[in-house]
Amino acid sequence: MSTELVSLDASKLAELIRTREVSPVEVVQAHLDRIDAVDRKINAIVTVADDAIKAAKAAEAAVMAGRELGPLHGVPFTAKDAIDTAGVMTQRGSPIFKGRVPEIDATTVVRMKKAGGILLAKTNHPEFSFWFETDNLLSGRTLNPWNLDRTPGGSSGGESAAIAAGMSPIGLATDVAISIRGPAALTGVVGLKATHGRIPMTGIWPRVPRRFWHVGPIARSVRDVALAYSLLAGPDGADGFSTAPLHLDTAWDRRRAARFAWVGSSMRSRQSMPTSPRLCARRPRS
Numbered sequence: 001m002s003t004e005l006v007s008l009d010a011s012k013l014a015e016l017i018r019t020r021e022v023s024p025v026e027v028v029q030a031h032l033d034r035i036d037a038v039d040r041k042i043n044a045i046v047t048v049a050d051d052a053i054k055a056a057k058a059a060e061a062a063v064m065a066g067r068e069l070g071p072l073h074g075v076p077f078t079a080k081d082a083i084d085t086a087g088v089m090t091q092r093g094s095p096i097f098k099g100r101v102p103e104i105d106a107t108t109v110v111r112m113k114k115a116g117g118i119l120l121a122k123t124n125h126p127e128f129s130f131w132f133e134t135d136n137l138l139s140g141r142t143l144n145p146w147n148l149d150r151t152p153g154g155s156s157g158g159e160s161a162a163i164a165a166g167m168s169p170i171g172l173a174t175d176v177a178i179s180i181r182g183p184a185a186l187t188g189v190v191g192l193k194a195t196h197g198r199i200p201m202t203g204i205w206p207r208v209p210r211r212f213w214h215v216g217p218i219a220r221s222v223r224d225v226a227l228a229y230s231l232l233a234g235p236d237g238a239d240g241f242s243t244a245p246l247h248l249d250t251a252w253d254r255r256r257a258a259r260f261a262w263v264g265s266s267m268r269s270r271q272s273m274p275t276s277p278r279l280c281a282r283r284p285r286s
Helices: 010-018 024-042 052-064 107-114 157-164 181-187 222-232
Strands: 045-048 076-080 118-123 170-175 214-219
Touching (some): 010 024, 010 052, 010 222, 024 076, 024 157, 045 157, 076 107, 076 157, 107 118, 107 170, 118 157, 157 170, 157 181, 214 222
Parallel strands (some): 076 118, 076 170
Antiparallel strands (some): 045 118, 170 214
C-alpha cells in the first residue's frame, strides 16, 4: 500500500482521504518512508519538517470528526528551500544562511496549508536559485531520479526530482528563466511558470529582482497543477507586483472555437516509477 500511495497524484490522495479509504497519517508516513529509501542517492531533500506526522494526526482527527475539509486536506507537499516556512529551516542553498529558521510562512505556503496541505520537506536548489543545475556548497548536488548520471536541471531541480521519485506528490517552486519548466521537463513531471504577479512572491528569496521572478506549482499531473494554481493565485496585499484580481478578465472571446495540440514523448506510466535507490536502468548517451 505504501508503494501505491507514493505513485498517486495529490488529487487522488485527497479523494482517498476524504472518503476515509486511507488516513493522512498513512499518506505522510508513506512519503517519509520513500524519502528514507531513495533520497540518499538523489539528494533532493534538504530538511524534513519535524511536525509532519503531528500535522497528519490533526488532519486525521478532522476527517473522523466530519469537519469541512480543504481540497488538499491531509496531502503532503514540499517547497523549494528558497520559500520561507515557519519553524522549518530555509537556508536558500547558501552557507551564508545555514541554520536559518523563518518565523513566518511565505504566502504560497500559507495558502497550501489553508487548503489542508501538510508541509513535508524542503527541497534543494543552487545558491540563491541562480543556476540551471541544482548544486551548492551547503547541501550538495541533486541527481536525476531516472538516471543518476544526469541532472534534474535547475534551479528547482530538487523539487522536480522529489516529485518524480515519489517523495512528494506536489510542491512549490520558483522560475525566472527556466527554473520550473526545465526541471519538470528533465524529470517527466508537470510544472507551471504562472504569469508574473498572479501568485505572490511574499516570503520568497531573492527579493530582488522580484519584477522578473515567478512562483508556481510542480506535480505529477496537469489536474494537480491546475488545482494548485487555483489555490495560490490572487493578490495578498504585500507583493506590489501581485495586484490582478483572482478572476482576471483576459478579453478571451468564448464564442470562438479554439483547438490546441500537444506534441512530445509520452509520459512514463505510474507503474514505471523507480522503486530502488538506483531507480532506473542507465540509458545510452545520445
